[in-house]
Amino acid sequence: MTLRMALIPAAALAAALSAAATAAPRGEPVMEGDVTKEDMLERAAERFAGFDANGDGYLSLDEVASAGEERRARMAERMFERQDENGDGFVSLEELEAEAEARFDRADKNGDGILTEEERAEAREGMRKRFKDRRG
Template identity: 35%
Template sequence: MKKTLIAGAALAALLTGSMALAQPAPGQKRGPDANQDGVVTQEEARAQAAKMFERIDFNKDGKIDKADRDARMAERFKQMDTDGSGEVSLAEMTAAREARQAKRAERMAMRADRGPGEPGARMGGKRGGRGMGMRGHGGMRGGMMRLDADKDGAITLAEFEAGALERFNRHDTNKDGRITQEERAAAREAMKQRWQQRKAAPQG
């Protein structure tokens, strides 16, 4: 079959996934609740932000910018281009998509098998600890670049941690330096209500 070269915009749409959702190494704990006690402290949130920053800083230059996105896209393209031709065929795209779907199904099955008290189990509809809201910082578009406080086109570790702590403080409703399962559930419910209000609002 003749190879089909994927143009830049189409390839970006295909490969772009949340950079902040990069999978941790096997055996590495996920989510900010490091000791899995159901409570997230400021220290845990800061430590999780540092780990996440390290994963997103793909070229390890101490900042997150367009170069990281480009490097990550190039790596994913290389992984998809299984025959090393420099082009991605429809068959290679299909194989990559099916592999992602299989991994996603496997993760969902593993979550379903975990009991409510086990590490990584869902708590109130979100995976334990992961619902801290860092997901909203994924990728180099939209919310992620709002962390760029000095608007220089790059996000430093200090800016990344500041964003994580700002979100932490919003969820820490009683300001005791800890986010409980109840506070996470309340934050999710508030977010759900905001989405419902947006959907119900008349479109101009």
């Protein structure tokens, strides 16, 4: 497996984990009601732990190789690169949480530390629009 092919599933996982407050991957229930940043970070940490097979606190490409989706490859690769702040080829929980907090803060329009259903719907719609715009 080439590094590029290995990055795709890892990036897809990183993207899915960082979007925990505003959306849920297929097959998982969306968080309902108002969501605090703590709720979102707790969910992201639980999902992270589920993929951290060796429990070392880092996601390697091997650990997430089966999590990718081909159709989301370009977006996922960009997300992985953005989350891997130190460029070591791994996404740590701290790196993931930093990205998740930034996403949460962008969606929390009134800055009260809680994402309402309306704020979450607006964030999802904004994400869909950006993806659509990128595809042309």
